[in-house]
Amino acid sequence: MKYLNTIINIILGIAVITLFVLHFKGNSSTESTDTNDSTSVAMIKPKIANNTLLKEAKVVYVNADSISKLCMYYKDLEKTIASKRKKLEDTYGGQMKNLEAEYMSYQQRGGSMTQEEMQKAQQSISEKKNQIDQNGAKMQQTLEKEVMNLNKNIEANITKFMSQYAKSKGYRFILTYGGGSNLLYANDSLDVSYDVINGLNEQYKSAKK
Secondary structure (H helix, E strand, C coil): CHHHHHHHHHHHHHHHHHHHHCCCCCCCCCCCCCCCCCCCCCCCCCCCCCCHHHHHCCEEEEEHHHHHHHCHHHHHHHHHHHHHHHHHHHHHHHHHHHHHHHHHHHHHCHHHCCHHHHHHHHHHHHHHHHHHHHHHHHHHHHHHHHHHHHHHHHHHHHHHHHHHHHHHHCCCEEEEECCCCCCCCCCHHHECHHHHHHHHHHHHHHHHC
């Protein structure tokens, strides 16, 4: 039981890290929002207001940490992963609990069982444990594939939005600024993160209708 739970935690931990880091990894600080409803849009005051430098810019950037923390696509994805993880753990835990109860029953009857009956009981317990582990491994693989597919859909939506956003603003490049990027310095005046987040959240809200 501990073995499978450890594997589950590792796989889901990697999945969450991948989802939040793959495109928008970063260490910069962000502003918080007060929204609990995934269908509500958290409007954040963009830094681009009255920004003369940005009006002439052709290259801008988004803050990785801001996107991962404030974009509703990722907020809901995190909730989905947590829900699926709990369901998987509950299923496995229930199966193991039933097997443990069966094992305790055999122990209580041990004094009245023959050697052959004991061997059969041990074999039965072992086979059931192996089957539970196999089922758990299959559930892990299914969950991992679901998470990957969800992530691909989010990536596709964000990529499409970025392309449309860049064209509407006349930008030639939109870079990612964060701990995992190759961008060593970025002028705050070229940060369009919150404007992008607002647009992504509006898009997400429309898709949820």
